[in-house]
Amino acid sequence: MALRLAADFDLRKDVLPGLRAAAGARGGGAGILENNYESLRVLNVERNGNIIYTYKDDKGNVFFGLFDCHTRQNEHLYTFEKDLQVVSCSVNRERTLLAASLVQSTKEGRRNELQPGSKCLTLLVEIHPVNNVKVLKAVDSYIWVQACVAGCLLCPAGWHIPESPEKGQWDGSSVCFPVAVLLGLRLFLHPHVESNPLPENHLLLISEEKYIEQFHIQVIQEDGNGVVIKNSGHLPRERVAEDFVWAQWDTSEQRLYYVELKKSRSILKCIQFYADENFNLMFEAPLDIALSDSGFNLVNFGCTDLQDQEKFSEHPTLCVFTNHTGSLCVCYSPKLDSWEQITYSVFYFHKGHSKTFTAALGSADSRVTKGITFLNLDYFVAVYLPGHFFHLLNIQHPDLVCHSLFLTGNNEVVDMLPHGPLQSLSGSLILDWCSGRLYRADLNRSYLLEFLWDARLDWEKMAVLHCVLSCRQDTRFLEAKIIQWISENISACHSFDLIQEFIIASSYWSIYPETGNMDKLLPYSSVLTWNTEIPGITLVTEEIALPLMRVHSFKGYWEKLHSNLEYVKYSEPHSHYSNSVVRRQWHSLISEEKTGKRRSMAYVRNILDNAIKVISKLEARHLEPRLTPLFQEEDNHQRLLVGLMVSELKDHLLRHLRGVEKKRIEQMVLDYISKQLDLICQILEASWRKHNLHPWIFHFNRRASAAEFAVFHIMTRILEATHSLFLPLPPGFHTLHTVLGVRCLPLHNLLHYIDNGVLLLTETAVTRLMKDLDNTEKSEKLKFSIIVRLPPLIGQKICRLWDHPMSSNIISRNHVKRLLQDYKKQPRSSVIDKSSYSVEFLPLNYFTGILTDIESSSRALNAFEGHDNVDAKFVEEAALKHTTVLLGL
Structure with missing residues (x-):
């Protein structure tokens, strides 16, 4: 499968054995949980990765536990000695306060469906030490509570809670349930700071009455390490948001996204919570989607049974994804209105446009029983419909549809993902509520490489190539596998050049992590447009209004998002680096060399110094001796090209990368250009090794083998790919290419290649030619044909190496030409x-x-x-x- 799910946590393996062992130690027997395994489920995944779960014993007592993701140990938090159904739960960072939302079970023992009028209770418990239990609210509607930095609940009037529960247990006997009670889902806000405990905890309360409040809870230490609530009778609170129809909580980044309806328009807003501040409204963005004010939907607020997953088509799906590069994607799937096709939209706010995809579902008899799932995979968003399709959308480069991968059909590729409801968390984490497993998702490199070999369509090859290159682990191995594929499929693509795309994309991804702005400044693909349709996919692209930032100072993610938005607003449509300036400068230098006029030596020396730095870095990339006989000569023309590219690219980045040190930019440029040269060397090394060629083949006394023909063909394709993009070649490339050309081609073809610039005659190659070949008639014809095509400066040197009347004639001609000039x-x-x-x-x-x-x-x-x-x-x-x-x- 293109997506690999590695289980970080599994209720059956990480929790259940320990619970059985503990039950046996207490004399209760391991069978306590055998008949109650259905009650064991995950409640919440905290910011630090710890997992809160709950279960019941055979008496209906509710237990709360915590799995520490770092120590891989389980910890018992609290027990309620009453048959209650847990809806949500959260614990503060110090594990001193537990917030839980509970509802009474029905007489039949099944879970209450939480219809209006259900008896619900939202509690805050002091668990270190075991102390007071307090009720937050009681109203005739549902409530969810999300803890921010830590949490506490307010006890409303009319509720009685025992002041001193014994031994961490509470039987609930002294609590009077009103006729209709508020259901609470609480989420503690957790700061990044992990040093000293904060004296104040913050708790979010989300109500079905469409408002969100934040409570501020001060705690104090008593009796050593014990922590209790200070002034628990009155907890300060403030309104965060109201009149919303949808909300999503980002646990990792402590952000709240919600949608308000204003004059039938959906407005997305985001609030950022801080540990040392309060909170800020960061942006507002209009969404061209249909959300009803009669509905109410929450995302990532813990496990909830309020939404029936089997009836997904009655509710639209909406979620927000971000990553460290400053991207902001909103994924939306409306209500299902057809059994033949399904539509979803992705709003790429960081790019200023949206794309609406319509995917054919095939047979009308194949009814959809599950909803669309959107998963955040850092540089990609996975869109998954069980049994129908799996799409990988490139959110960094969404401009061309060929950079995204679309897998369709009811086959093993699509069916390997879990069919239950999946929740996408931060950091490419995915929670399967049904199985109680927490997965870490990433792209399956093995499958993608295998798919690369089997792909028949150009858009599939392009998409998979970029997917593989985005996997930054063990890049040398991935590049070797891609090069092996390229060598076997060199002419298989008609829409783009494989070598070009590999060099451009791989060198881009090698430097991309340095700064998030590289996608605006460096080319990431050799393809500028793509008009080929993808079977089964209909795509509509539209411009969208950009988010309106509501703050004036930015840092971290918000600085990068703001930079992306500013780029969309004000930048030129094509600000990617181009070698056009380098092309003009290089031709100018070559022309000056031929006429004997050269600009200042200091300028040329600086250019050649740049080339020396690149070549040194290139040699350092590969410590083992290379099989390919390169770097054997001073290829001045290629060195001038390399040096000019360093100079121009450095100036380009300095103009646009403000705030980045000049020394760092220079290092990035050297890495980028040396990477391009190294990729060419890797392609040659792979060909050399595949065909088992000798490291030194500069001999002309025998005919070329089939292996040498194959390597010559690869080198010619490399030359074509780099020539159209005007990329430099490693020194010695032209010499090796010419030597192979002399050995592989008939004379008339050889001269045709030389006259059309495919083969460039270098002094090293021609010198070897003059020394190795004898003076037979055939060799003389070849030598003369080569000499008359040499540049004057090289020709004067070469003629003196050939003791032949023809050579003397050429020397005489040049001498007379100079004298009579x-x-x-x-x-x-x-x-x-x-x-x-x-x-x-x-x-x-x-x-x-x-x-x-x-x-x-x-x-x-x-x-x-x-x-x-x-x-x-x-x-x-x-x-x-x-x-x-x-x-x-």
């Missing part, structure tokens, strides 16, 4: 001194005389200083030898 014809005597020449060939003698006169001038000698053994005499001899060869004499 600025030559102005002067009057000369018509009488030629024949005694100076060995051959009576007047045209040649006349021309040689002109060259001799030019060479005799001091200006010419200075201009051509260093070209030993090349003079008029050498030109004459070369001309005669060449004529002889042409005439076949």
Whole structure:
């Protein structure tokens, strides 16, 4: 399955054995729980990861327990000696105050369905030491209570609670239940600070009468470590929100999201609670969804039986997901109105648009019996409908639908997830209420890699590739597996280039965790548009109004969200880094080199220093010796390209990443570019290893093998991929590519590749060519064809390595061209001194005389200083030898 669920907690394994052992030790026998296992269930998952659960013994007594996620130990919190049904529960961080919502069981012993008029009681218990039990409220409606930093409940008038329950137990006999009582779900607010206990605890009370209050409870220590409530007769409280129809609690981040209806418009609001402050209304955002004020829905307020999961279609599904990058997603599924298709929407507020997906359900006979489940997976949102589909939506890059994965059908892929109601918690935690299991969810790398091999459609390959690369554990292993897949499917994609997408996406994900703004500044895909439809999925994209921030100072997540919103408002549509500037600069430097004009040496030296840093970091990435013979030469052109890219990318990030140190940005740039070069090296290493090539193949005395043909093809595809994106190549790439080209291609194909820029002639490759090949007719033809295509500066050096009339002819031509470049014809005597020449060939003698006169001038000698053994005499001899060869004499 694309989603892997690893159980962090299981009631059957982590709690039940200990309860049976404790019951046996008390003499009650392990059978106490055998017939009451149905009563054992999870009530709440606290911010620190501890899990509160409840169960009943054979007498109906209600027990509260806590599983410590760090010590993996269970702790008994409290016991109510009365047959009550627990609706919700929370404990403060210090485990001194327990808040619980209870309802009397029916005579038949089954759970009360909590219809209006049910007898409900919301209590706060001092459990360390065992002391007072206090009632928060009693009204004719339901109430949920969420503890913030710690919690306490107010005892309303008309209720009597015993002041000193014995030994942590309370029989409930002295409590008078009114005819209609308020049901309370309490949640303690827990701060991040885990040092000294706070003197004040905070408790949220959520009422079905559509208001939320916060109680402030001060506690004091008595008798050593004992903690009791101070001034319990009067607890300060304040109204947090009212007139809402939906609310969601984020335990990890201590945030309350709720929806108000204003003139038939749904307005999403968020309140942030702090340990050292009170709370702030952070933003308001309009939602284009249909919520009725007659309904009432709560998310993540603990376990509740008020919603019948079998009748999900009567209620819309709504939830809010965030992550550390500053994303804000609202997922919404309306009431089901068709058995043939189902629709859901995702509001990407951090991107400024929403997407509405309509998924075909297949046969109309396949009725939907469960509701849509939305799960937060950090960079992805999973949308799951049991037996029908499983979608992985990319929330970081939702612009292109091909970056999301859509799995459909009633098969093992979809059916492996639990079919019961799942609750998505912070930190990719998922709670299965039915089984009492807490899972840690992440993407299943093994399944995704296997799916990558089996995928036949381009959009599936694109989506899975990005899913795999987002898994940041053991990236070297993942990259090796992807490279292996690319080498086997190099031409399998028609909508995008596999090598391009791999290099761009992998280098992006390697640096993305450094700062959340990288998705705005660096390209994350080689694909700019995607128009191909995905079978079974209909998609509508719409712009949405951005959230209105209600605060003026931001930190943490809110700073990143605000940055995302500002980017949507004011940034250019395409602010991603592009190599277009580097392309112009590089061509300018190459052109200056050919003309002999070069800008200041300091500028060029700085560019080459940048390249040296990148190459050093590249070599440090791979400590073991590489099989591929790269880094064997000073590839100045590629080094200039690498250095220019460092300079331009650093300037780009400095312009947009305000507040980030210059040194850190420079390090990020070096990491990014060296990563791109390293990926190319990894592809070559994989090909080299796969075909078992020798580390050094620079020899021309035998024909190429099939393995060398395959590697040459891979290198050509790499060159095509990097050329269109104008990405640098590791030094030595062109040399190795040319050597393989000479060995693999017929002469006419080789020259065609050279003339069209596919093969670039380097000094190292041509030098090896001149030394290795003999002077047979075939080799001479090859050498001459190569030499005449060399750049002048390289050609002058190479010609001197080939002791051949053809080489002498080329050297002579270049020498004459330089001498006559600025030559102005002067009057000369018509009488030629024949005694100076060995051959009576007047045209040649006349021309040689002109060259001799030019060479005799001091200006010419200075201009051509260093070209030993090349003079008029050498030109004459070369001309005669060449004529002889042409005439076949």
